[in-house]
Amino acid sequence: xxxxxxxxxxxxxxxxxxxxxxxxxxxxxxxxxxxxxxxxxxxxxxxxxxxxxxxxxxxxxxxxxxxxxxxxxxxxxxxxxxxxxxxxxxxxxxxxxxxxxxxxxxxxxxxxxxxxxxxxxxxxxxxxxxxxxxxxxxxxxxxxxxxxxxxxxxxxxxxxxxxxxx
Amino acid sequence: xxxxxxxxxxxxxxxxxxxxxxxxxxxxxxxxxxxxxxxxxxxxxxxxxxxxxxxxxxxxxxxxxxxxxxxxxxxxxxxxxxxxxxxxxxxxxxxxxxxxxxxxxxxxxxxxxxxxxxxxxxxxxxxxxxxxxxxxxxxxxxxxxxxxxxxxxxxxxxxxxxxxxxxxxxxxxxxxxxxxxxxxxxxxxxxxxxxxxxxxxxxxxxxxxxxxxxxxxxxxxxxxxxxxxxxxxxxxxxxxxxxxxxxxxxxxxxxxxxxxxxxxxxxxxxxxxxxxxxxxxxxxxxxxxxxxxxxxxxxxxxxxxxxxxxxxxxxxxxxxxxxxxxxxxxxxxxxxxxxxxxxxxxxxxx
Numbered sequence: 001x002x003x004x005x006x007x008x009x010x011x012x013x014x015x016x017x018x019x020x021x022x023x024x025x026x027x028x029x030x031x032x033x034x035x036x037x038x039x040x041x042x043x044x045x046x047x048x049x050x051x052x053x054x055x056x057x058x059x060x061x062x063x064x065x066x067x068x069x070x071x072x073x074x075x076x077x078x079x080x081x082x083x084x085x086x087x088x089x090x091x092x093x094x095x096x097x098x099x100x101x102x103x104x105x106x107x108x109x110x111x112x113x114x115x116x117x118x119x120x121x122x123x124x125x126x127x128x129x130x131x132x133x134x135x136x137x138x139x140x141x142x143x144x145x146x147x148x149x150x151x152x153x154x155x156x157x158x159x160x161x162x163x164x165x166x
Numbered sequence: 167x168x169x170x171x172x173x174x175x176x177x178x179x180x181x182x183x184x185x186x187x188x189x190x191x192x193x194x195x196x197x198x199x200x201x202x203x204x205x206x207x208x209x210x211x212x213x214x215x216x217x218x219x220x221x222x223x224x225x226x227x228x229x230x231x232x233x234x235x236x237x238x239x240x241x242x243x244x245x246x247x248x249x250x251x252x253x254x255x256x257x258x259x260x261x262x263x264x265x266x267x268x269x270x271x272x273x274x275x276x277x278x279x280x281x282x283x284x285x286x287x288x289x290x291x292x293x294x295x296x297x298x299x300x301x302x303x304x305x306x307x308x309x310x311x312x313x314x315x316x317x318x319x320x321x322x323x324x325x326x327x328x329x330x331x332x333x334x335x336x337x338x339x340x341x342x343x344x345x346x347x348x349x350x351x352x353x354x355x356x357x358x359x360x361x362x363x364x365x366x367x368x369x370x371x372x373x374x375x376x377x378x379x380x381x382x383x384x385x386x387x388x389x390x391x392x393x394x395x396x397x398x399x400x401x402x403x404x405x406x407x408x409x410x411x412x413x414x415x416x417x418x419x420x421x422x423x424x425x426x427x428x429x430x431x432x433x434x435x436x437x438x439x440x441x442x443x444x445x446x447x448x449x450x451x452x453x454x455x456x457x458x459x460x461x462x463x464x465x466x467x468x469x470x471x472x473x474x475x476x477x478x479x480x481x482x483x484x485x486x487x488x489x490x491x492x493x494x495x496x497x498x499x500x501x502x503x504x505x506x507x508x509x510x511x512x513x514x515x516x
Contacts, residue, residue, distance in 0.1 A: 003172070029248075029311065036304070056293045064300025068307070068326055075311045075319060129289050130350060 008048060015041035028074045032067060039063040051128030183285055187264050195419035196226040198470055205474040233412040241405050245312040252309025253406065253413035259302035260420040263295050266352050267427050270437050270459035274451040283455060284353065291350040292340060295428055296333070299383060303329050305417065306392065310402035321402040324485065325385060325392030331492040332382040332389075338500035339372040339379070342507040343432055356436035364435040371503045373433045375496055377472075380425045382492070384418060387477040391485055426469035430462060437462040 018037040025031045039062045046055035126132050137145050200215065200222065207214025218224040240249055270283040288294060303326045310322020343365055344350065347358045359365055366373050382389040393401035403414040430436060437458035444454065483491070 033248075033308075052288065052290045053293075056290045056297045059297040060293070060300050064297060064303070065330060068303050068330055071304075071307055071311075072323060072326065075307070076323070 004048060007044070011041045011044040011048070015045070029071070032070050032074060035070075036063050036067050039067070046128070049128065050126070053128060053130045053133050179281060180285060183283070187269065187285065188261055191261060191264060191420050191423055192416075194423045194466075194470075195416055196230070198419045198422060198474075199229065199415075200225050201470070202474050202477070205471065206478050209475075209478045230412070233409050236408040238408045238410070239405075241314060243314045244405065245314070248308050248312035249405075250410070252305055252312055253403075253410045253417070254305075255308060256302070256305030256417040257413045257420075259298055259305060260417040260424065262298045263421075263424045264427070266291050266294050267424070267431055268352050268356055268436055269462060270455045271451075273455045282353070283459070287351055287353045289351060291352045292344075292355070292428075292432070293350055296337065296340075299329075300333060302421075305414075306402050309406070309414070313402075313405035315405050317398045317400075318402050318404050321392045321398045321404075324398075325402060328382055328385070328389065328391060328488060328492075331489065332379040332496075335375050335492065335496040335500040336379040336383070338497065338504050339369070339376040340432070342369055342372045342500075342504045345507050345511050352431055352436075356431060356438065359435040360438045364433065364438070364440075366433045369433065369503070369507070371499065372507075373429070375500050375503065376429060376433070378491075378496065380429060381473070381476065382488070384421045384425055384473075386418075386422065386473060388480040388483050389488055390482060391488060422470060422473050423466065426466045426473070427462070429469055430465045434465050 015038055018034045018041060021034040022031045022038065025034060039058060043055040043058045043063075046052075046058060127136065203225070204214045204222070206212075215222040215225040218228045240246055265285045266288060268282065268284040268287070273281045273283060275281065306325040306329075307322045310318040310325070313319075343355070346362075346365065346368060347355045349355065349358075381387075385392050392398075393403075398404075403411055406414060439458065439461050444457070449457070
């Protein structure tokens with residue numbers, strides 16, 4: 001058992017546990033905080049795969065920016081256990097069935113893929129370093145990259161237009 | 167002698183370094199509080215604290231002792247766990263940012279081993295600092311919310327939106343710097359400046375924008391709106407007392423110290439000694455490390471003095487002015503700065 005394996009199991013346990021806490025917690029603020037822990041655990045996994053850029057960007061964008069906005073909204077609305085609307089029994093059951101169906105589909109789709117033969121390369125590979133990633137993005141994948149940047153631009157323009165409306 | 171796969175000597179070396187840097191951060195933060203009061207006194211033509219020890223040099227110890235012995239109050243209606251987590255997070259994130267800063271020229275031992283005076287020279291370098299800074303918002307937000315006090319919550323939200331807004335122009339200035347270095351590694355950013363001159367010469371506008379953003383990120387005057395006493399009583403740490411309050415206040419000074427160190431590393435050549443070619447002196451490696459450490463500390467001290475100087479010179483902004491400055495002035499300026507830098511780099515074909 002080397003250190004990579006230990007870290008992998010540790011991070012997996014943290015990620016799964018915190019993800020469960022996100023959905024089981026009654027208090028929305030706690031849910032958001034547990035989600036931040038989940039993002040950190042996933043960033044840890046990226047670092048194990050030597051995808052340093054992805055790990056850092058995950059922290060900056062998700063844990064640092066998006067979750068702050070989530071927390072903003074939840075704190076300002078002052079949601080807590082008492083104000084949480086009680087869902088009725090049928091709605092819960094419908095949710096469980098719908099979720100179960102999704103799980104079934106996912107399992108069926110992923111059962112026969114050959115992913116399970118391919119072990120992830122941990123602690124090696126340099127494609128995740130910023131220089132290689134940048135070169136790859138701006139040569140091989142330049143068209144999808146530019147298309148996604150146009151998508152971001154239109155989202156930005158849309159946000160400004162909505163924000164300007166009185 | 168290994169622990170798992172890591173050499174014990176390596177662990178010892180890094181542990182000593184980390185301990186040293188954390189101790190240094192605390193020490194500098196302590197004496198920045200004294201310097202703040204002394205500079206304030208000097209600018210206002212007073213004497214400042216001069217009772218504890220000669221010239222008041224034991225004043226920080228007295229202040230710290232006072233904070234430790236104050237009564238610890240946790241409000242009944244607060245969320246206890248998050249109430250304690252808030253100041254802890256503020257302190258942790260403040261201290262974490264020092265990991266990637268190169269504090270001195272690498273030390274070469276007799277046996278030829280090179281010991282970098284830097285905890286981790288990771289490939290992401292400066293981006294790691296940014297990611298930790300972006301997480302630093304939670305210390306303020308969690309503390310402000312868990313206090314269960316409207317003023318604290320308002321201040322926390324102000325603080326968080328201010329920090330999120332000012333990260334953008336900061337990042338854009340950074341891109342202009344990275345055009346010249348071509349690497350995010352802090353050691354290479356410094357090496358580039360040792361070779362080609364400091365970045366402040368090439369990026370004066372970038373530095374000014376970066377500095378303004380650093381003021382906002384550290385919640386320093388003129389952007390100390392989260393602590394605007396006349397609007398919000400005492401700000402996000404209103405309900406805190408004793409050393410928990412001390413942690414929040416202390417974290418601010420550590421943030422100042424680290425952001426000064428980051429700015430020195432990015433724009434003022436890090437540990438580079440100005441105007442001379444120190445490699446030709448033929449000094450031993452130990453002395454080179456010591457001198458370069460003294461040089462970076464002198465530069466950081468000057469930056470800290472500028473922080474204090476600004477605090478006691480410029481009055482506080484209004485909140486809408488702060489947001490206008492960030493979004494409508496600094497971001498376009500930083501974008502123009504970035505485009506011009508890119509065009510010049512392209513013309514020079516570097």
